[in-house]
Each structure stands twice: as C-alpha cells, then as structure tokens.
Amino acid sequence: MSATARKSAPMPDDIRAMKGDTPIVSLTAYTTPMAQMMDAHCDFVLVGDSVGMVLHGLPSTLGVTMEMMVLHGQAVARGLSTAMMVIDMPFGSYEEGPAHAFRNAARLMSETGAGAVKLEGGVAMADTIAFLVARGIPVMAHIGLTPQSINTLGGYKVQGRGAAGTALIADAQAVADAGAFSVVLEKVPEALADEITGAIDIPTIGIGASSGCDGQILVVDDMLGLFTAFKAKFVKRYAALGADGEAAIAAYAEDVRARRFPGPEHVFGDTAPVARP
Numbered sequence: 293m294s295a296t297a298r299k300s301a302p303m304p305d306d307i308r309a310m311k312g313d314t315p316i317v318s319l320t321a322y323t324t325p326m327a328q329m330m331d332a333h334c335d336f337v338l339v340g341d342s343v344g345m346v347l348h349g350l351p352s353t354l355g356v357t358m359e360m361m362v363l364h365g366q367a368v369a370r371g372l373s374t375a376m377m378v379i380d381m382p383f384g385s386y387e388e389g390p391a392h393a394f395r396n397a398a399r400l401m402s403e404t405g406a407g408a409v410k411l412e413g414g415v416a417m418a419d420t421i422a423f424l425v426a427r428g429i430p431v432m433a434h435i436g437l438t439p440q441s442i443n444t445l446g447g448y449k450v451q452g453r454g455a456a457g458t459a460l461i462a463d464a465q466a467v468a469d470a471g472a473f474s475v476v477l478e479k480v481p482e483a484l485a486d487e488i489t490g491a492i493d494i495p496t497i498g499i500g501a502s503s504g505c506d507g508q509i510l511v512v513d514d515m516l517g518l519f520t521a522f523k524a525k526f527v528k529r530y531a532a533l534g535a536d537g538e539a540a541i542a543a544y545a546e547d548v549r550a551r552r553f554p555g556p557e558h559v560f561g562d563t564a565p566v567a568r569p
C-alpha cells in the first residue's frame with residue numbers, strides 16, 4: 293500500500309512484507325515540523341543520530357546521547373500519524389552487551405513511542421539483535437559504513453569493495469538470521485548492494501548503495517539542501533533551502549537596517565478596528 297493511501301502507521305512486519313513489492317520510502321527527521329512534512333510520503337521516518345551533526349554541529353555522531361535521542365524522538369513522534377518511527381540507538385548505548393542494549397532500547401521506545409530501534413553492526417551485533425527481538429523490540433540493523441565506527445573504519449569510506457564484500461554479505465545474513473526486520477546498507481558498491489538484496493529475506497534500505505535496494509533513505513537536511521557543509525556523492529538535492537534561507541535572512545537584515553520592516557501591515561493601531569455590519 294502506498295504511504296499516501298494508508299490511514300495508520302505500518303508495523304515492522306508491514307515494512308518487512310514490502311520486500312520485493314513496493315520500494316520503501318524513508319527519510320530522517322529530528323523535529324515536529326519536518327516530521328509533519330514527510331508523514332504522508334514516507335513509510336518510516338528515522339530519528340537518526342545524524343541529529344548530532346546536522347542540528348547540533350557535532351563533528352561526528354559519537355557525541356550523541358540517549359537524552360538527545362529521547363528529546364528529538366518525542367518531537368518527531370508529535371508530527372507523525374501514518375509513518376512508522378524508527379529511532380537510532382546512540383554510540384555507547386548497546387555495544388556493551390544485550391542486557392544493556394535492552395535497557396536503552398526499551399527506554400527509547402517507551403519514552404518516544406518509536407516502533408523500532410536501529411543499531412549499527414552485523415555479525416558482532418547478531419546476539420544483541422536476537423536478544424532484543426525475543427523481548428519485543430523490533431530492530432533495524434545498519435551495516436556497511438557505520439558512522440559510529442569511523443575511528444576503526446578510518447573515515448567515511450565506501451565499504452565492502454573487493455574481498456571485503458564477503459564479510460559484508462556475512463553481516464547482512466547474520467542480522468537477518470538474528471531477526472532484524474530490515475537492514476540499512478550505507479555506502480557500499482552497487483553490485484554488492486544488489487547481491488545482498490537478493491541474498492537475504494529482509495528489506496535492504498540503501499543510502500549510497502543501489503536503486504535495486506528494497507528501499508531508500510536520505511538525511512532530510514541533505515536532500516533539502518539545508519545541510520550544506522558538504523554534499524556526499526550519494527545525495528540528490530531536491531531543493532536549495534539553505535541558500536534560499538540565507539538569502540531571505542539577508543533581505544530581512546537589509547529591511548530592518550533600512551527601516552522597511554516592520555511595514556504598516558505588521559504594526560498595531562491604538563484602537564481596535566471597528567467591526568462593520
């Protein structure tokens with residue numbers, strides 16, 4: 293079913309059932325107004341830990357806290373009614389072990405109303421994913437370029453090229469076997485993304501991967517041209533809101549300095565207007 297025709301948010305199983313059927317549409321969101329804009333168009337909305345870089349000016353996602361995720365998750369939830377909300381588990385909130393991951397995942401879900409959590413990792417996280425799923429927490433996995441591991445990956449490089457592709461296929465299979473309902477493939481070669489998509493029975497959600505993935509996700513500020521610090525090759529800008537916004541702010545500044553703003557229509561008279569019959 294298309295997102296526009298739906299009356300209530302899909303469950304993780306509905307997203308899973310879209311594999312091989314309709315392409316799954318998703319974006320990140322961090323605020324209520326953005327969530328409202330995408331609610332009718334997306335199957336799920338991710339409260340990504342990219343919030344740290346995009347909204348808080350952090351140099352990476354490593355400084356994002358549980359408190360930040362809860363606050364932004366609550367804001368996004370207020371803007372959604374027909375798209376499912378998935379929320380990222382921030383760095384340090386799940387890697388230590390399954391029980392620790394459960395406590396934080398349960399907090400994210402109970403305090404924000406998210407329908408699922410997302411965590412980064414493949415084979416290494418399979419036990420944790422199985423533990424969470426067995427206890428009622430739907431999990432979206434995230435493999436390939438996993439930004440929380442940039443220090444061990446050596447930066448934001450394409451993952452899985454050449455022989456490394458075999459390990460990535462094993463990661464995808466491990467998270468699918470562990471019970472994840474879908475998996476994000478970030479920054480992997482197109483052919484490998486297609487191979488993984490064909491090899492596993494859960495949807496692949498591509499970002500810098502392949503149009504053959506079962507769905508796509510982008511950081512909303514990137515695709516709206518709001519986050520203009522740099523543009524990754526895999527981002528398509530559908531608007532230039534950053535440049536438009538700066539031009540609008542410059543025009544406002546000029547108006548204020550020239551006393552053109554506020555105009556007569558923006559100020560209040562001494563008496564209330566007389567109501568006419």
Ligand code: KIV
Nearest residue numbers: 320340341342476509
């Ligand atoms: O945090 C995020 O925005 C993400 C997407 C890039 C998938 O994980």
